[in-house]
Every structure is written in C-alpha cells, then in structure tokens.
Amino acid sequence: MSLIKSISGIRGTIGGKAGEGLNPLDIVKFTSAYATLIRRTTKLTSNKIVVGRDARLSGEMVKNVVCGTLMGMGFDVVNIGLASTPTTEVAVTMEGACGGIIITASHNPRHWNALKLLNQDGEFLNAAEGNEVLRIAEAEDFDFADVDHLGKYIEDNSYDQKHIDLVLGLDLVDVPAIKAAGFKVAFDSINSVGGIILPKLLKALGVEDVTPLYAEPTGDFQHNPEPLEKNLGDIMSLMQQGGKDVAFVVDPDVDRLAFICEDGKMYGEEYTLVTVADYILKHTPGNTVSNLSSTRALRDVTRKYGKEYNAGAVGEVNVVTKMKDTNAVIGGEGNGGVIYPAAHYGRDALVGIALFLSHLAHERQQKAGLTVSQLRNTYPNYCIAKNRIDLDPTTDVDAILQKVKEMYQSEPDTEVNDIDGVKIDFPDKWVHLRKSNTEPIIRVYSEASTMQAADEIGKKIMDIVYSMK
Numbered sequence: 001m002s003l004i005k006s007i008s009g010i011r012g013t014i015g016g017k018a019g020e021g022l023n024p025l026d027i028v029k030f031t032s033a034y035a036t037l038i039r040r041t042t043k044l045t046s047n048k049i050v051v052g053r054d055a056r057l058s059g060e061m062v063k064n065v066v067c068g069t070l071m072g073m074g075f076d077v078v079n080i081g082l083a084s085t086p087t088t089e090v091a092v093t094m095e096g097a098c099g100g101i102i103i104t105a106s107h108n109p110r111h112w113n114a115l116k117l118l119n120q121d122g123e124f125l126n127a128a129e130g131n132e133v134l135r136i137a138e139a140e141d142f143d144f145a146d147v148d149h150l151g152k153y154i155e156d157n158s159y160d161q162k163h164i165d166l167v168l169g170l171d172l173v174d175v176p177a178i179k180a181a182g183f184k185v186a187f188d189s190i191n192s193v194g195g196i197i198l199p200k201l202l203k204a205l206g207v208e209d210v211t212p213l214y215a216e217p218t219g220d221f222q223h224n225p226e227p228l229e230k231n232l233g234d235i236m237s238l239m240q241q242g243g244k245d246v247a248f249v250v251d252p253d254v255d256r257l258a259f260i261c262e263d264g265k266m267y268g269e270e271y272t273l274v275t276v277a278d279y280i281l282k283h284t285p286g287n288t289v290s291n292l293s294s295t296r297a298l299r300d301v302t303r304k305y306g307k308e309y310n311a312g313a314v315g316e317v318n319v320v321t322k323m324k325d326t327n328a329v330i331g332g333e334g335n336g337g338v339i340y341p342a343a344h345y346g347r348d349a350l351v352g353i354a355l356f357l358s359h360l361a362h363e364r365q366q367k368a369g370l371t372v373s374q375l376r377n378t379y380p381n382y383c384i385a386k387n388r389i390d391l392d393p394t395t396d397v398d399a400i401l402q403k404v405k406e407m408y409q410s411e412p413d414t415e416v417n418d419i420d421g422v423k424i425d426f427p428d429k430w431v432h433l434r435k436s437n438t439e440p441i442i443r444v445y446s447e448a449s450t451m452q453a454a455d456e457i458g459k460k461i462m463d464i465v466y467s468m469k
C-alpha cells in the first residue's frame with residue numbers, strides 16, 4: 001500500500017491500515033486540515049466548498065467521506081458529481097466558493113485515488129499553503145463544528161454545461177468554421193468523466209461524426225490511463241483503419257490532452273501546447289510559458305511572433321505563477337496540459353480541443369485537405385529522452401546537482417537554470433535534472449533534434465553524476 005502526502009495534496013492506493021494507504025481515516029484528517037486552512041485564510045464571505053470527482057471505482061466512497069468531513073467542519077458542500085478537474089476549477093469561481101476538492105488520481109492506475117486542493121480562485125494551492133495543510137494534518141490542529149453550525153449539502157449537476165458554455169464563449173473558438181469543416185473525430189476517455197463531457201462538447205462545436213472508445217464512465221480503466229503512446233494501441237489501431245481526421249485522448253480527470261493523427265500515429269503530447277499556442281499567437285500575440293522539462297518548440301514558435309518565452313518550475317501551480325508574472329497569453333506543460341487564461345488558469349482539455357479544431361479549420365481554409373500529420377510537420381521537430389538515476393537514500397542529491405551546475409555554468413554558449421533542479425541549455429539541445437520528492441532518484445530529461453542525440457546528451461550527464469556518487 002502507498003500513501004503520499006505532499007504540498008499538492010494526498011494520494012495513495014485504496015485500502016490498508018491508517019497511514020499506509022488512502023483510507024477513510026487519512027481522508028478525514030487531510031480534508032479537515034484543508035478546511036482549517038481555508039477557514040483561516042479565505043477573504044470571501046462564502047461558506048461553500050465545491051467537490052467533484054472522476055469515475056474511479058473508489059470515487060463514491062472517497063466523495064462521501066470528503067463531503068461529510070467538510071460538513072462536519074462547518075462548510076456547505078456543493079457536490080457537482082462526476083466532473084473533470086477543469087470543470088471543478090471553473091465551478092469554484094462560478095459558485096463563488098472559497099475552495100474546492102477534486103477527487104482524482106489523474107493518470108495513476110485504477111487502484112489509486114487522491115485529493116487535489118483548490119483555493120478560492122479555482123487554482124491549486126501554492127507551496128506555502130500546501131505545507132500548512134500538511135502541518136495542520138500532522139498536528140491534528142482542527143476543530144469540528146457543533147450541531148448548530150454543521151454545513152449543508154447541495155448537489156448541482158449543471159457545471160458540465162456551464163463549462164462547455166464557457167469554452168464556446170471564447171473569442172478564438174470558431175464554431176461555424178469547425179462545423180463547416182465537417183470533421184470526423186474519435187476519442188478515448190479511458191472509462192472516466194471524459195466519456196460524459198466530450199460528446200457534449202463535440203456536439204456543441206458542430207462535430208457530428210464522433211466515434212467514442214472506452215467512453216462509459218465505469219472507472220474500470222481498459223488500459224493504463226496515462227495518455228502515452230505505449231498505452232494507446234487501441235485508439236491508434238482505430239485511426240489506422242482510416243476515415244477519421246483526428247482522435248483526442250484524455251486522462252481520467254480530463255486536464256491532459258493528446259492527439260492521434262489520421263494515419264494512427266501519435267501527434268506527440270509535447271506538441272498539444274505548441275499547436276494551440278501557434279493558433280493563439282496568430283490572433284493575440286503575447287508571451288508564453290511552459291515548464292523546464294517541456295519542448296523547446298514552444299520557445300521557437302513564440303519567437304517566430306516576436307514575443308517572449310519563459311520557463312517555470314515543473315508543476316501546474318509554478319507554471320501559472322510564471323504566466324501571471326509575465327502576462328502570458330497561453331501556457332501549460334509538455335504532458336498535454338493547455339492553460340489558457342482567457343478561460344481560466346488551469347490545464348483544460350476541453351479548451352485544448354476547441355482551440356485545436358478552430359486552428360485546423362482555419363488552416364484548411366488556406367490549404368484544402370490539410371491533414372493533422374501535415375499540420376504537425378509545420379512545427380520544429382524535437383525529441384525528448386526520459387531517464388532516471390537511482391541513488392542510495394543517503395546520497396546528498398543537492399550537492400550533486402550543485403556540482404553539475406558549477407561544471408557547466410561557465411561554458412560558452414551554455415545557459416544554466418537552477419530554479420528547479422538544474423537545466424543545462426546548449427545551443428541545439430538541453431538536459432534537465434530534477435530530484436524526486438518521494439524517492440531517491442534524479443529524473444533526467446533531455447531534448448535534441450533526434451532521439452539518438454537526446455539520449456546521448458542525457459547519458460553523458462548521467463555518467464558525470466555516476467562518477468560523483
């Protein structure tokens with residue numbers, strides 16, 4: 001059994017003894033700590049907290065414990081039912097709530113679940129707030145409400161449609177163009193909430209020909225739910241049969257988005273954000289942001305429009321902070337996460353789908369019959385290699401990263417960034433080393449124009465680290 005407590009929330013495998021897995025006792029403790037933080041810090045007079053969940057098998061159990069605990073802490077619960085992460089984020093602000101909890105383990109397998117914690121802006125807690133929740137939980141520094149001050153329970157199943165209406169109302173979502181294009185679309189929603197909301201979205205966008213795969217929200221995932229090529233053989237095979245323009249793949253909570261081309265090949269999850277950003281920048285030029293481990297292609301596209309690209313530390317909250325600091329018009333992460341401030345500051349696959357289809361429709365107006373694979377070929381091509389260095393638990397990882405930094409920071413034509421581990425930017429490639437917060441390893445991501453070159457530079461840095469152990 002596994003239970004991981006971090007500043008971003010609590011996640012674990014279902015079952016086991018207290019402290020060993022995600023069970024009711026730990027859910028109560030962590031939810032109570034979160035409610036205490038919100039009570040102490042919110043500036044709103046609202047007494048509401050929104051709760052949404054994906055379709056995991058354990059979701060009903062976890063939802064009941066979370067909602068009951070929040071009511072016991074004196075908060076009114078607005079349960080929006082089966083809902084994506086971005087839908088829940090949107091619901092917090094629309095509801096005027098002082099926070100929200102999303103019950104989802106994102107791309108983790110079916111026996112995992114988790115609590116994602118939101119502030120009154122529908123955004124994830126920052127590091128200081130997350131640490132305070134951990135402190136409160138550890139100290140059990142919370143007080144439950146008396147019988148006269150228990151919270152109320154409200155169910156509101158209208159937020160899928162409200163979320164879709166928000167997407168349709170974006171200036172750059174061109175429904176007439178999408179409808180006129182007559183797209184034929186497939187999607188894989190891995191037996192979770194995407195199977196509920198994506199058909200509604202696509203219909204509202206004017207897409208009539210839709211082929212669903214694993215759309216029934218049973219929570220019994222038919223494959224590993226992370227939207228990576230190795231897990232997507234079925235949807236790729238479906239596309240290889242021909243007759244479709246594009247397939248969309250989402251994770252169980254619908255905040256990550258990947259594309260499959262008309263020939264069944266992966267578009268590349270790193271290029272979800274790159275493509276959407278290209279469309280945005282054509283119409284509203286401005287700055288962009290991704291995290292340090294995302295493809296350099298976003299920087300190239302941004303500079304094509306004469307604007308500034310910036311990188312934030314890995315993690316959605318860090319990307320959002322950098323976006324606000326630099327007034328970015330579009331940002332996100334290379335795992336298929338699109339953050340469009342005109343909608344809200346959160347990764348949102350619905351926004352990504354609507355903007356991508358608008359972009360493809362416009363491009364086809366200029367070049368009839370343009371395929372998705374041809375569109376992909378219009379962007380700079382990079383390959384990312386992902387490796388890891390396993391270390392002894394006693395290894396001083398920070399000291400190793402500092403030595404690597406010192407080795408490269410004086411080299412000509414080389415930039416070193418240490419806001420999140422160490423990233424070494426060479427003229428034609430980069431390497432990013434980050435230590436894990438949960439296990440004694442260093443993650444090594446490297447990018448170059450070919451996979452061989454990316455792997456070679458990554459292995460070169462890894463050899464240097466091994467020599468320091």
